[in-house]
Amino acid sequence: MSGPFPQDRDRITIAILALGGQGGGVLADWILDTANANGWTAQGTSVPGVAQRTGSTVYYIEMVRKGAAGANRTDPVLAMMPVPGDVDVVVASELMEAGRAILRGFVSAERTTLIGSTHRIYAISEKAAMGNGLGSSERILDAAERRAKRFIGFDMDAASARSGAAISAIMLGALAGSDVLPFERDAFEAAIRHGGKAVAANLKGFEEGAARARSRVDEVEAALQPPEPTTAAGAELSARIAATLPPAAHRFAIEGVRRLMDYQDRAYAAFYLDRLDAIRALDNGQDDFRLTREAARHLALWMSYEDTIRVADLKVRATRMDRVEKDVLLGEDQLMTLTEYMHPRLQEVCETMPAWLGNAILSRPGLCRRLQPFFEKGRHVQTTSLRWFLMLCMLAGMRRWRRSTLRYIHEQERIEGWLDKVRRVAATDVALAAEIVATQRLIKGYGDTFERGLSRFNAVVDAAVPLAGAPDAVERIRRLRDAALADESGAALAGAMEQLPPARVQENA
Amino acid sequence: MAERSFKKEVEKLRLGAGEVFEGEGILAVTKALLQAGVAYVGGYQGSPISHLMDVFADADPLLRELGVHFESSASEAAAAAMLAASVNYPLRGAVAWKSVVGTNVASDALSNVSSGGITGGALVIVGEDYGEGSSIMQERTHAFAMKSQMWLLDPRPNLTSIVDMVEKGFELSEASHTPVMLELRVRACHVTGSFVARDNKRPPLTVGEAAASPRRDVNRIVLPPANFLHEIEKIETRWPAAVRFVAEQRLNEHFGPEQDSIGIIVQGGLFNTLNRALELAGLSDAYGAAQVPIYCMNVTYPLIPDELRAFCAGKTAVLLVEEGQPEFIEHELNTLLRQADLQTRIIGKELLPRAGEYSGQVLYDGIVGFLRKWAPERAPQVPVPVPPEPELAKVVPPRPAGFCTGCPERPIFAAMKLVQRELGEFHVSADIGCHLFSILPPFHIGNTTMGYGLGTAAASAFKPSEGPGGRRAIAMMGDGGFWHNGLTSGIGNAVFNQDDNLTIIVDNGYSAATGGQDILSSKANNPTRKTNNPIEKAVRGMGVRWARTLTRTYDVAAMRDAMLEALTSPEKGPKVIVAQSECMLNRQRRERPLMAKAVKEGKRVVRDRFGVDPDTCTGDHACIRLSGCPSLSVKANPDPLRQDPVTHIDNSCVGCGNCGEVAHAAVLCPSFYRASIISNPTGWDRTLHRVRGAVIGWFQRRQARGIAARAF
Structure with a gap:
């Protein structure tokens, strides 16, 4: 892009992109205050209205040096909205808002200093997806580096949490620290003091923002190290993984073993490795042992299905209580009670019983009808009260008898059915077998959600098996899996299923 | 009480000659009105002129001192009709509203007042909600000015010009005996700036004095033969007078x-x-x-x-x-x-x-x-446009407006989704107000919106067919729309025509979407207004027999059951559910400072907030699809085996309880918890906590030993 508009002018324009409730208006007021008090005429405007309710809003500021020579008027004529290519500073309170500023053309390589927080506040479309709907942060960061004259980006939300200041104070600090405006640092601080709200915290946040704008610190995520065994049994299984499985599958397999020992016991984890070894035997190693890798992941997930015993076990742990205390920012001198929202249905209760008893109840419709009313309502379970804590503890203790429960028997049957199909397909089409393994991702949740996922899983896997050997089988199954996660009603999956050609006989089987 | 307090701005209204007023465009107009000696002001709130109404509402003592009458009109029609006070008396009056919608509502009275003409200056301040950020149909107020022959001012968007134009607008109105519209675009309403103030002027004649010595002129009443006379008068005298005034005063x-x-x-x-x-x-x-x-x-x-x-x-x-x-x-x-x-x-x-x-x-x-x-x-050298980034456009998600954190309207639509899951889809006639966000993700509920307070009327064509398969329509209405005109055009119409539909009236205590102004059914005690008029009483007075008031919308199961009953009950006639819970935005504004103060004073305070256990959450996000709460979000799954993000509740949670109730009513998952945080616990709290802690701790230690023993 060649030089857009005349550069020689005594006018500074600032666009602030913020979400409702992030204090974009406060930030604008601070900047206006700073400018007006330091020899500039500044004008701000905005478009609040419904955008305030969770939408994104643009605040726009223009300033002109006071007393600068005007041709025939003393009062400047300032515009009400940014013109693409004519914005000196863009401040974005969130990463995607920085992306939006770029999309709207506010960020230009000749002129614009882009100051953006790198944290994410997810949009409803990202949050509501049935799988992973998150937009790519890397894309935005890349575009910000490429398209701005200068990009100052850091996690302002974290800085806000550290300093106890509003994110608007961090943004003001970053703006001051960028040295792009002709004002000294104390001029900005004076504006915060003049505002009069949470002055101490906001000054602290301001300082942090300014420091971060001056010195760039790259935020590096620490790579996750696989856990080291802490018991003899762990060491033994770890050695077995090292001996029998390809390195590509080690991370998931170790995690799987760790999880299943925690979930049940050593024998159950060994059982997992037995199953995994059988898959490994069929893997020809293509795509870096994708079949074995995915099997290590999904088999562990399925074998640690969330039954009432597991839920109770996780809810009463001391580590969980500690985590909650941290999550809710419990203060030193505060106390906390915890209430769970649980809704065990008759089915789940019966599934936790020994198979014979559970079956006996579930197979008698009359009895079920009479018992049903006791399971209509959700329970408010106060885990921090003794009565409920002990009850959950007892339920968690039923882990020892898990293998005799109805749910265990059902799940193992389902797992075997799945593994059977995987093995059959793997004999001729390892890539497709890996897709069948990965389809386990559709099974999640509880109650109706679980049943919906399971039925979609079955539909996709059943469609997959006859495709073995077909050149585009992998692509087709991926498409089906995406369709299964596309909507709640199942319309997308039904549509995708219809597009599938009639099942072919496996010619090359 | 409005969403924002304008106590500081009210002080600016007292500035005298030579002092500099600094603030937003729409607030400059409030000062300009007082400087022009306005005798009465009315209007109906709505972006972008809400602040004008809010400032006047907060400026009661000053207005009393000056002898200026202000009222929050029931609707724009009521506000426009108020201009009748300027017909016979030299009273300057101003009314304000959001346009073009408000002008639509007001147009009956506007036509009448324009036809008969006025004696005192009459100014209609319209916030032209057009372009970016607008929430209404894109039309021009210009058409209304033309059809009624009212003059339309569109001043340059700086405070001095706007303020001048208020004064000139009154003069133009009086010189041409015609009401004048002052149009301000959204950004002009919110633009900051300054102007040199003049002293406020007490109206030469107050509304009280006018009422004490009534005057009458039959030629100013729109009825034959005067109505024919008016048309001629408009063309032959008023129009030329206006053109003369604008030219002489060099307004352009x-x-x-x-x-x-x-x-x-x-x-x-x-x-x-x-x-x-x-x-x-x-x-x-x-x-x-x-x-x-x-x-x-x-x-x-x-x-x-x-x-x-x-x-x-x-x-x-x-x-x-x-x-x-x-x-x-x-x-x-x-x-x-x-x-x-x-x-x-x-x-x-x-x-x-x-x-x-x-x-x-x-x-x-x-x-x-x-x-x-x-x-x-x-012609300049045009800069080469920046190459577009279509890939980037795909990544940046849209951010539709939605319900606020803890909004009491959210559970109503969560319940409606559950009802539709049971009974199938319904035709839902939406209205104007925050509840209209239901049409957006994640709820996707609502088929049409026809205007403020018109939700029920817009469903009136849907008569359920007789016998099986007959399906009632659902109409939404907010308390704001209800009092604006929904009581008559919606409920009255439904009673009279023996409708068989369900109307859900959201009673959150405020005209919430326009900035939290008080209305007839508000719960707050307002010293200058009569509040606390229950909606259910009003609809029963209209003749509705099936009416329920639910006092806690967050009880999703109760909401669902009430809707199920209304939609399936054999009783004929309109059904009304009044869904009551205070607007959370306003409630937080009210309660948060009080809570902080109580904590500081060492009083026992319990605050609820919700959370999700990441190890039991499996990342299906059904809870989000039934909620959309800003505090209910997602984060990367801490579980190295799982791929989908887990649900997560951040610290902006206000503890409304909706997500827990939804998880219960929809039988979703056991991951939600409510943490009740006790600040300044009492001795009893501490003792109980110690005893529980001792027992729970013993079991947890035992459990931890077991876990460690079987650990990897």
């Missing part, structure tokens, strides 16, 4: 050189944007020193033929910057020039977009096009 302005072969005519409100576009084209500067003649119409109706003819004469082409459509000014200007046999080409919509807001970029492009054709030597 000229900028730039006197002589040129080209020129630009612009609506006053767009002047600053035009100047910026010219500056970027190298033809002006930041001080408005334009190098092309500009005729700036601070009065956009009526046109001043002599001025326009003089401006256009001798120019080959004139660019007309007229936002919105139809392009009324362009049509009239062309007629004018034709009649004067002037050959100047008027370039308007042939170059500038017919629809949409005239942003700086749009005007820049328009000017460049205009110069290329009519003054190519002055």
Whole structure:
């Protein structure tokens, strides 16, 4: 892009992109205050209205040096909205808002200093997806580096949490620290003091923002190290993984073993490795042992299905209580009670019983009808009260008898059915077998959600098996899996299923 | 009490002559009204003029001192009808609303007051909600001005011009016996700036004094034969008077050189944007020193033929910057020039977009096009546009407006989703208000919206068919819309016509979408208004027999069951559910400081917030699809085996309980918990906590040993 508009002018324009409730208006007021008090005429405007309710809003500021020579008027004529290519500073309170500023053309390589927080506040479309709907942060960061004259980006939300200041104070600090405006640092601080709200915290946040704008610190995520065994049994299984499985599958397999020992016991984890070894035997190693890798992941997930015993076990742990205390920012001198929202249905209760008893109840419709009313309502379970804590503890203790429960028997049957199909397909089409393994991702949740996922899983896997050997089988199954996660009603999956050609006989089987 | 307190701004209303007023455009108008000696003010709140109403509502003592009457009108129609006070008496009156919607509602009274004409100045302040950020249909108020022959002011968007135009508007109104509209665009309402104040003026005649000595003139009443007389009067006396006044007072302005072969005519409100576009084209500067003649119409109706003819004469082409459509000014200007046999080409919509807001970029492009054709030597080098990034566009998600954190309307629609899961889809007639966000993700509920308070009326054509398969329609209405006109046009209509539909009235205690103003059914005690009038009583008074009030919308199961009953009950006739819970935004504004104060004072305070256990959450996000709460979000799954993000509740949670109730009612998952955090616990709290801690701790230690023993 060649030089857009005349550069020689005594006018500074600032666009602030913020979400409702992030204090974009406060930030604008601070900047206006700073400018007006330091020899500039500044004008701000905005478009609040419904955008305030969770939408994104643009605040726009223009300033002109006071007393600068005007041709025939003393009062400047300032515009009400940014013109693409004519914005000196863009401040974005969130990463995607920085992306939006770029999309709207506010960020230009000749002129614009882009100051953006790198944290994410997810949009409803990202949050509501049935799988992973998150937009790519890397894309935005890349575009910000490429398209701005200068990009100052850091996690302002974290800085806000550290300093106890509003994110608007961090943004003001970053703006001051960028040295792009002709004002000294104390001029900005004076504006915060003049505002009069949470002055101490906001000054602290301001300082942090300014420091971060001056010195760039790259935020590096620490790579996750696989856990080291802490018991003899762990060491033994770890050695077995090292001996029998390809390195590509080690991370998931170790995690799987760790999880299943925690979930049940050593024998159950060994059982997992037995199953995994059988898959490994069929893997020809293509795509870096994708079949074995995915099997290590999904088999562990399925074998640690969330039954009432597991839920109770996780809810009463001391580590969980500690985590909650941290999550809710419990203060030193505060106390906390915890209430769970649980809704065990008759089915789940019966599934936790020994198979014979559970079956006996579930197979008698009359009895079920009479018992049903006791399971209509959700329970408010106060885990921090003794009565409920002990009850959950007892339920968690039923882990020892898990293998005799109805749910265990059902799940193992389902797992075997799945593994059977995987093995059959793997004999001729390892890539497709890996897709069948990965389809386990559709099974999640509880109650109706679980049943919906399971039925979609079955539909996709059943469609997959006859495709073995077909050149585009992998692509087709991926498409089906995406369709299964596309909507709640199942319309997308039904549509995708219809597009599938009639099942072919496996010619090359 | 409104969402924002304007105590500070009210103080600005007291500024005297020579002092400098600093603030937003719409607040400058409030001061200008007092400076003009206004006797009465009314209006209906709505973006972008809500702040005007809020400031006056907070300025009661000052208004009493000055003898100015202010009321929060029940609707724009009520506000417009108030202007009747200026018909017989030299009372200056002003009313304000959001346009074009408010003008629609007000148009009956506006037509009447325009026909009969006025004695005292009558000013209608319209916030033109057009372009970016607008929440309504894109139409022009200009059409209303033309059809009723009211004058339309569109001042340059700086505080001094706006304030001047308020004063001149009253004078114009009195000089021509015609009500005047002052149009302010959204950004002009919110623009910051300053102007030099004058003293407030006590109205020479107050409304009380006028009422004490009534006057009557049958010729000012719209009834034959006076109505025919009015039309002639408009054309023969009022219009010429207005044109004369505008010309004499030089309300329209000229900028730039006197002589040129080209020129630009612009609506006053767009002047600053035009100047910026010219500056970027190298033809002006930041001080408005334009190098092309500009005729700036601070009065956009009526046109001043002599001025326009003089401006256009001798120019080959004139660019007309007229936002919105139809392009009324362009049509009239062309007629004018034709009649004067002037050959100047008027370039308007042939170059500038017919629809949409005239942003700086749009005007820049328009000017460049205009110069290329009519003054190519002055056309600037256009910068190479920045290459678009289609890939980036796919990544950046839209951010539709939605319910606030903890909004009590959310559980109503969560319940409705559960009802639809059981009974199938319903036709849902939506209304105007926050609840209209239900049409957006994640709820996707609502088929049409026909206007404020018209949800029920808009469902009235749907008579359920007799026998099996018959399905009632659902109408939504907010408490604001209900009192605005829904009680009569919705509920009254439904009773009279024996409708069989369900109306859900959201009673959150405020006119929430417009900024939390009090209304008839508000729970707050308002010293200057009569509140606490229950909605259920009103609908029963209208003749509704099946009416329920649910006092806690967060009880999703109860909401669902009430809807199920209303939709399946054998009883005929309209059914009304009043769904009551206080607007969370306003509740937090009220309670948060009180809570913080109590904690500081060492009082025991319990605050709830919700959370999700990441190890039991499996990442299906069904809870989000039934909620959409901003505090209910997602984060990367801490479990190295799982791929989908887990649900997560951040610290903005206000503990409304909706997510837990939804998880219960929809039988979702056991991951939600409520943490009740006790600040300044009592001795009893501490003892109980210690005892529980001891027992629970013992079991947890035992459990931890077991886990460690079988660990990896």
